[in-house]
Amino acid sequence: MGILSRASYVVRSKINSLLNRAEDPTETLDYSYEKMRDELQQVKQGIADLTTQKKRLEIQKRRLEENVEKHNEQARQAVRQDRDDLAKRALEKKQAKMNQIEDLESQIANLQETQDNLVDKKNELQNRIEEFRTKKETMKARYEAAEASSRVSEAVSGVGDEMGDVSRALERAEDQTDEMEARSAAMDELVDTGAFDEMMSDKDAIDRELETGRANSEVDTELETLKTEMGKSTAEAESEAESENGSETASADLDEELDEVDVAEEDVEAELEELKNEDDS
Known part of the structure; x- marks a missing residue:
């Protein structure tokens, strides 16, 4: 097969494929039905024209028959008037009209047969059209049912594909969510351990260790200061407690001494009273 033949074959194949896709069977059936109706209408129009022509011939035949009767009457009148010549002429016209009537009858008969x-x-075409219309409607109903079923199947298949896409989208979303949660947890861990600050800092490892040492030293110093302050406060509290205890002891001793002085005074007064009584006696 030559190049041109192959190209022509491919072009015809493509055109045929396009026509097949573009062709709607229901439209084709409707078009065929309309064509048959047009043919039926043409046949009816032909019958109407033929009938009209036959009617014209019949009218012409009636007129000729009227002329024949007229010529008969003319011939009778001419005979009564002894005008054989006129009677002959009337009969000749009558005969000519009779011949024309015969021709018309033959034509009318042919037209009637046609x-x-x-x-x-x-009638046959009309019956065929009615049968075709019934088959056409049945075929259209079957085609529309098949087309609807096909659309439903395609819709269901489309939904299935869409659900598959949705399922895959959910899986991708779940994977991305897991990844984001893992990144968030990792960031939190880096923040808690300070690694994130170290990564963001411009200082090297030695500077960070030195700062850590200085911070620890400052903490130790502050701890010692706190301990010292707390120790001094304890000694002062004990000294104040001892002073309070000493004051209370001295006060108690003084009270005892005062009590003893009071007892001695009472003894002295008692002796003086006894001496006074002795003098009176």
């Missing part, structure tokens, strides 16, 4: 044939064909 009309009968056309009517039969018209």
Whole structure:
């Protein structure tokens, strides 16, 4: 097969494929039905024209028959008037009209036969059209049902594909969510351990260790200061407690001494009273 033949074959194949996709069977059936109806209408129009022509011939035949009767009457009148010449002329015209009537009758008969044939064909065509219309409607109903079923199947298949896409999208979203949660946990861990600050800092490891040492030293110093302050406060509290205890002891001793002085005074007064009584006696 030559290049041109192959190209022509490919072009025809493509065109045929496009026509097949573009062709709607229901439209084709409707078009065929309309064409048959047009043919039926043409047949009816032909029958109507033939009938009209036959009617014209019949009218012409009636007129000729009227002329024949007229010529008969003319011949009778001429005979009564002894005008054989006129009677002969009237009979000649009558004969000519009779011949024309015969021709018309023959034509009318032919037209009638043709009309009968056309009517039969018209009836046959009309019956075929009715049968075709019934088959057409049945075929259209089947095609529309098949088309609806196909659309439903395609819709269901489309939904299935869409659900598959949705499932895959959910899986991707879940993977991304897990990844984001892992990153968030890692960031929190880096923040808690200070690694994130170390990574963001411009200082090297030695500077960070030195700062850590200085911070620890400052903490130790502050701890010692706190301990010292707390120790001094304890000694002062004990000294104050001892002073309070000493004051209380001295006060108690003084009270005892005062009590003893009071007892001695009472003894002295008692002796003086006894001496006074002795003098009186």
